[in-house]
Amino acid sequence: MHCPLVVLGGGPGGYAAAFLAADLGMPVTLVEREDRLGGTCLLRGCIPSKALLHVGRVIAESREMEEWGVEFPRPVIDIGRLRARKDKVISTLTGGLAQLARRRGVEVVHGQAMFTGSGSMVVAPGASGGEPRSITFDHCILASGSRPAKIAAFSLPTPRVMDSTTALDLAEMPESLLVIGGGYIGLEMGTVYAELGAKVTVVELTDTLLPGADRDLVKPLAKRLESIFHRIRLGTKVVKLEDLGTAIAVEFESPQGVERETFSRVLVAVGRRPNSDGLGLENTGVAIDRKGFVEVDGQQRTSDPKILAIGDVCGEPMLAHRASHQGKVAVEAIHGGPALFAPRAIPAVVFTDPEVAWAGLTENEATAQGRAVEISRYPWAASGRAQSIGRTDGMTKVLVDPETEAVLGVGIVGAGAGELIAEGALAIEMGCSARDLAETIHPHPTLGETVAFSAENYFGTATEIFRPRS
Secondary structure, X not given: OEEEEEEEOOOHHHHHHHHHHHHOOOOEEEEEOOOOOOHHXXXXXXXXXXXXXXXXXXXXXXXXXXXXXXXXXXXXOOHHHHHHHHHHHHHHHHHHHHHHHHHHOOEEEEEEEEEEEOXXXXXXXXXXXXXXXXXXXXXXXXXXXXXXXXXXXXOOOOOOEEOHHHHOOOOOOOOEEEEEOOOHHHHHHHHHHHHOOOEEEEEEOOOOXXXXXXXXXXXXXXXXXXXXXXXXXXXXXXXXXXXXXXXXXXXXXXXXXXXXXXXXXXXXXXXXXXXXXXXXXXXXXXXXXXXXXXXXXXXXXXXXXXXXXXXXXXXXXXXXXXXXXXXXXXXXXXXXXXXXXXXXXXXXEEOOOXXXXXXXXXXXXXXXXXXXXXXXXXXXXXXXXXHHOOOXXXXXXXXXXXOOOEEEEEEEEEOOHHHHHHHHHHHHHOOOEHHHHHHOOOOOOOOOHHHHHHHHHHOOOOXXXXXXXX
C-alpha cells in the first residue's frame, strides 16, 4: 500500500502531527507498535504518574490539616482499586484518541515498523495478529520516542528491580524502596511511593537533587523531601545490586566509604534514551549523532528528504509538549507552510511536592554563558494566598535583561508551579518586559500574583516586600 504521509509513533508528538495533517486535508496513516495510542506519556509516563502524584498530594494535605485543628484517620490504601482507577484514566484518554483518529479519517496501523528504504517500511503485525504490511510513502514523520535508560549491572532478572514503567504498575507496596537517580523521574516516583507508605531512600551521584536545575528552586523541594523520604544520599555511587530473593542488597560508595544495605525494591531512574535503534534507519539516509538522537533542522527535516523526526528521538529536552509542537511544525513544513521550530522558551515542570517549573534562561545557564542578568526573587511567605493555604515554601523568580528590561527567564517552586509557569513562557515568547508583567493586573488573592510581584520587586516597588533604597 502507498501512503502520502506516514507518522511512525502514536505518542503526543505523533498523534498531534497525524491529526493536524488530517485537518489540513492530507491522507495520513499512523503506525503505532502498541495496541493503543498515547505513547509513553499516556500509557506509562506523564499521565499515570501525575494521577498517582495527585493521590499522594491528597494524602499529604490530609496530614497537613492537623495544623488547622482538623484531623483525619490514617488513610487505608487499597492498591488494587488505586491501580484500577489509574488504569481507568489511561483507558478514557486512549479511547478518546482512537475516536478522534476515526472521526478525522486517520488510518491507524498497529505493529512494529522497520524501514526497508528511504521511502518504504514493513509493519510486523501487533498483538492482534495479521499479516505483515508493506508501506511506501512520500513522507514519514518519525515520532518513535524514548525508553528508560538501562545500566547492565543493575539489570537483574527480578521484578524487585524496577524502571519507571514497571514502578507505575504498583505491583505491591514495598516496605522499603531505593530510588537510584535524583532527577525528576526518580523524585516524582519516590514521592508517590513515600506518600503511599514506603520507606524511600534516594541516592544521587552528584551533590544535589535535580542536577542542572536552578538551585534556588531546588532548595525548598529538597527541604520538604527530607521530611517525607527516609534518607537522601548525595555524592554517592551505587556499586552493586544483588538479588537475595526476598530483598535487594545494595552496595554504596561515598566519601565516607563503602556501605551495604537491603531494600524491598529498587527503582532505577537514570534517564532515558532515544528509540532510534531497531527501526532500520540504517536503510535510509537519516543521520544519527553519537548519543543516538536523529539529527534535524528547524523544520524537523532529517538528512533524508523523505523523513522528518520529532520529539524525544531527535534530542533534548524530552518533553511531550515539545514533541507536540514539533509535530505540527513538521506537518506544516510538508504542507508547504513557512514553519519553523524556534521557541524562545520551552517550559519544564517537575511534578513533585512542591512542584518546580521554569521557562527560558536559568541562573545556571546565565552564569555558564557569562551573561549579565538582574534577578528578582519573590518569597511566597509574603503571599496572602500562600499563607491561607499553608504553602509558604514557594518562590517566584524572574531573570531580566539589565539593559532592555526584557524577561529572559522565569522560575517557580511551590504548589501549582506547573500551572503558573505558562504565564512566564508566554511573557518570554512575546518579548515582554518586566514592567509588562508588573503592570498586568492579576487577581487577588492568587499564587499567580507572585509573577507580577516578582517583577515589581525588580523595580523595588513590591507592596508586600520592603526593600530599602540604596
